[in-house]
Amino acid sequence: MPVYDAESMTITAQRVDRIAEDFRASMDKLRGIEGESPFGDVEDPDNPDKVAGTVGAFTDGMRSEFDAAAGRVSAASSALRDAVGAMSEADAVAADNLTARDL
Numbered sequence: 355m356p357v358y359d360a361e362s363m364t365i366t367a368q369r370v371d372r373i374a375e376d377f378r379a380s381m382d383k384l385r386g387i388e389g390e391s392p393f394g395d396v397e398d399p400d401n402p403d404k405v406a407g408t409v410g411a412f413t414d415g416m417r418s419e420f421d422a423a424a425g426r427v428s429a430a431s432s433a434l435r436d437a438v439g440a441m442s443e444a445d446a447v448a449a450d451n452l453t454a455r456d457l
Contacts, residue, residue: 358441360441360442363434363437363438363441364435364438366434367431367434367435367438368431370427370430370431370434371428371431373427374424374427374428377420377421377423377424378420378421378424381416381417381420384413384417385413386409386410387409
């Protein structure tokens with residue numbers, strides 16, 4: 355039968371929270387084209403915003419992926435915390451239900 359350690363699970367939940375924050379910090383660092391286009395002559399002269407729009411769409415998509423990942427990692431952390439709470443509650447109920455018997 356597995357043994358669960360609430361303290362270790364709480365520490366793990368905190369570490370998982372940090373991973374979610376890392377995803378959010380990375381997402382904040384994603385930028386599209388700011389200022390003059392670094393692509394210069396590659397742009398379509400008839401539609402100079404095409405490259406910037408493509409890079410912008412890619413950047414938006416990546417930000418969305420980072421946001422989704424952070425949300426999933428946060429959900430995992432919440433699940434760990436809920437499990438710790440349920441285990442602690444079950445332990446408290448079990449301790450209250452114990453009775454001492456004379457042998």
